[in-house]
Amino acid sequence: MIGTAEGRRRPRFRLEPYVEFARTAMAREATYRFDVFTTIGSFVVRVYLLRMVWTALYAHNAAPHELSRHAIITYSAVALLMGIVMDIDQTRALKDKLHDGSIATDFLKPIIVPFYFFADGTGEVLFHAVLLIPATLIALLIFHIIVPAPAVLAAFALSFFLGYMVGFFLNFLLNCSAFWTLEISAVQLIVTWLTDLFGGELIPLILFPAFLQNFIYALPFAAMFSTPLLIYVGVIPPSRYLESMGLQLVWIVVLALVSTVMWRAGSRRIVVQGG
Amino acid sequence: MGLGLRRMAGVYRQYWRINILTTLEYRENFLVWFAFTFVYHGSSIAALWIVLSRFPSMNGWSFRDMAFLYAIWMVAHALHNTLFSTVGEIPEHIRDGEFDRLLVRPLDTLFQAIATPGQVFPDELVLAIFTFVAATIYAGVHVDALFLTFIPPIVIGGALIDLGINLIISTAAFWFVKVDALRWIFVQLEQEFTRYPITIYTRSVRLVLTFVFPFAFMNYFPARYFLHKGMSGLGLPPVAGLLTPAIGVVFVALAYVFWRFGLNRYQGVGH
Numbered sequence A: 001m002i003g004t005a006e007g008r009r010r011p012r013f014r015l016e017p018y019v020e021f022a023r024t025a026m027a028r029e030a031t032y033r034f035d036v037f038t039t040i041g042s043f044v045v046r047v048y049l050l051r052m053v054w055t056a057l058y059a060h061n062a063a064p065h066e067l068s069r070h071a072i073i074t075y076s077a078v079a080l081l082m083g084i085v086m087d088i089d090q091t092r093a094l095k096d097k098l099h100d101g102s103i104a105t106d107f108l109k110p111i112i113v114p115f116y117f118f119a120d121g122t123g124e125v126l127f128h129a130v131l132l133i134p135a136t137l138i139a140l141l142i143f144h145i146i147v148p149a150p151a152v153l154a155a156f157a158l159s160f161f162l163g164y165m166v167g168f169f170l171n172f173l174l175n176c177s178a179f180w181t182l183e184i185s186a187v188q189l190i191v192t193w194l195t196d197l198f199g200g201e202l203i204p205l206i207l208f209p210a211f212l213q214n215f216i217y218a219l220p221f222a223a224m225f226s227t228p229l230l231i232y233v234g235v236i237p238p239s240r241y242l243e244s245m246g247l248q249l250v251w252i253v254v255l256a257l258v259s260t261v262m263w264r265a266g267s268r269r270i271v272v273q274g275g
Numbered sequence B: 001m002g003l004g005l006r007r008m009a010g011v012y013r014q015y016w017r018i019n020i021l022t023t024l025e026y027r028e029n030f031l032v033w034f035a036f037t038f039v040y041h042g043s044s045i046a047a048l049w050i051v052l053s054r055f056p057s058m059n060g061w062s063f064r065d066m067a068f069l070y071a072i073w074m075v076a077h078a079l080h081n082t083l084f085s086t087v088g089e090i091p092e093h094i095r096d097g098e099f100d101r102l103l104v105r106p107l108d109t110l111f112q113a114i115a116t117p118g119q120v121f122p123d124e125l126v127l128a129i130f131t132f133v134a135a136t137i138y139a140g141v142h143v144d145a146l147f148l149t150f151i152p153p154i155v156i157g158g159a160l161i162d163l164g165i166n167l168i169i170s171t172a173a174f175w176f177v178k179v180d181a182l183r184w185i186f187v188q189l190e191q192e193f194t195r196y197p198i199t200i201y202t203r204s205v206r207l208v209l210t211f212v213f214p215f216a217f218m219n220y221f222p223a224r225y226f227l228h229k230g231m232s233g234l235g236l237p238p239v240a241g242l243l244t245p246a247i248g249v250v251f252v253a254l255a256y257v258f259w260r261f262g263l264n265r266y267q268g269v270g271h
Helices: A016-030 A034-060 A069-086 A092-100 A103-108 A113-130 A132-141 A150-179 A185-198 A210-217 A226-232 A238-274 B002-025 B027-054 B063-096 B098-103 B109-114 B123-138 B145-176 B180-193 B203-212 B220-226 B238-265
Strands: none
Touching (some): A069 A113, A069 A226, A103 A238, A113 A150, A113 A238, A185 B027, A226 A238, B002 B027, B002 B109, B063 B109, B063 B123, B063 B180, B109 B238, B145 B220, B145 B238, B220 B238
């Protein structure tokens, strides 16, 4: 009855359906307009709070030579801007569809199902990306964040995109675990908190104690936030762009491979359950 | 009146019996959520430690002081979560019409809302008490009769401040129905603004945290008193740290007046 991902003949790839999926996701998100207010409001308050925190810390201690007070406030503001699009549970549709069983009919459709989730998540993320415009204006006009040279900005944008892909695959992997276990929201929250801390979203990783840094750089979280942010504030100089973004790329490839394996194993399970 | 209280006590006992039985039934679920609670508080304290290992002083507060500051808030907050988290579910009951059933039953509506069973377990509170004891020793706080007498009412007062906020937001649901975003903002603000001594904030923020939403009384003022930190920034004497129980009672009373006001005007959401 239900075709497997592999057993079915692969349909000829067409891009249009996925563009449409993304568009639908954007329209769906647009119905929750109050979230706009919450997102912007919480962004302003948090940057304001972090500015007070860093100001107090820099006033009473020797400043770290890598980051001036202005640079670290910029770092925090840009990290929170990135969070607006990064902190989205973009493939939660996978989990929801596994819970209510509607994933079965998706396998019947002439689409590549993981691409559907990518398109759906991207649509949601693009809607939230619109919020970046007012939030960035606020960051520039009220908090006077540093704007680096265009070349650095371009490198930041590329690294941000790579970080987004790392985040996508991590999120997809977590939601994939719903193939095996139903209660994953607590695990997801745990991973969110670890990402905030070990990804350098809250505190720049270069300020961590040395013995912790070795451990943190071995995790994929730094590739999500820390790399683009350190490029933005100039701690990672142009001579190290290739190396830093190469590492991000390695994480994308590794996580994509693991995702493929998990997805194959998971979707086979669906068929077994469906008889 | 006496009979009413006895009935309430009976209902409340049943409420806890169901909570505990539910938790025992879903043991794995409970363990996963406990891990979440642990990581949540653990990563907050770790973040403070990382920052203060690089910048040893936050306006004169060391990591030891900050750990004590966090621990007082943690106990009060955990006490609130254990006893009153159900108040936060009122907007959901209003939305799905469940709330209207509470109105026709012969017991106080708010009490019924508080005693709606779910999967509540005092695990966070136990964790918080351990953390508090450890932080007290670590911070070198002088434990005397005064400390032992005042800490329990201070913690209860802090939980009442939390309850007041929770109740005000839930009452707003009588008019706005969906208040999740509002609650989310307040939860975030409370967590982040109680983490640091209020002297690092601008004067207007200090005034709001002291006199409008008195989160500073949950932990900053008591911690300042027990750690003998002189400066305040608002001209309040150190002994203000012992006022938390009174502030908690007054704040929750104001929230209750607002609740009664909203309840009397409540017309239902059209079920």
